[in-house]
Amino acid sequence: MRMRRCALCGKYTMKEKCACGGEAESAHPARFSFEDKYAKYRRKMKYGMRV
Numbered sequence: 001m002r003m004r005r006c007a008l009c010g011k012y013t014m015k016e017k018c019a020c021g022g023e024a025e026s027a028h029p030a031r032f033s034f035e036d037k038y039a040k041y042r043r044k045m046k047y048g049m050r051v
């Protein structure tokens with residue numbers, strides 16, 4: 001599931017076009033490596049909480 005964000009009103013949507021008629025752009029650009037960096041950490045946290 002990929003979240004998109006409306007460039008016009010700033011609302012988050014799953015569709016390519018927002019309800020307001022604005023273009024929805026990807027909220028998580030592929031070049032953004034921040035997510036990847038913290039994915040491991042997040043997984044660790046989850047694991048720690050379950051055990």
Ligand SMILES: [Zn+2]
Binds near residue numbers: 006011018019021
């Ligand atoms: Zn909108």
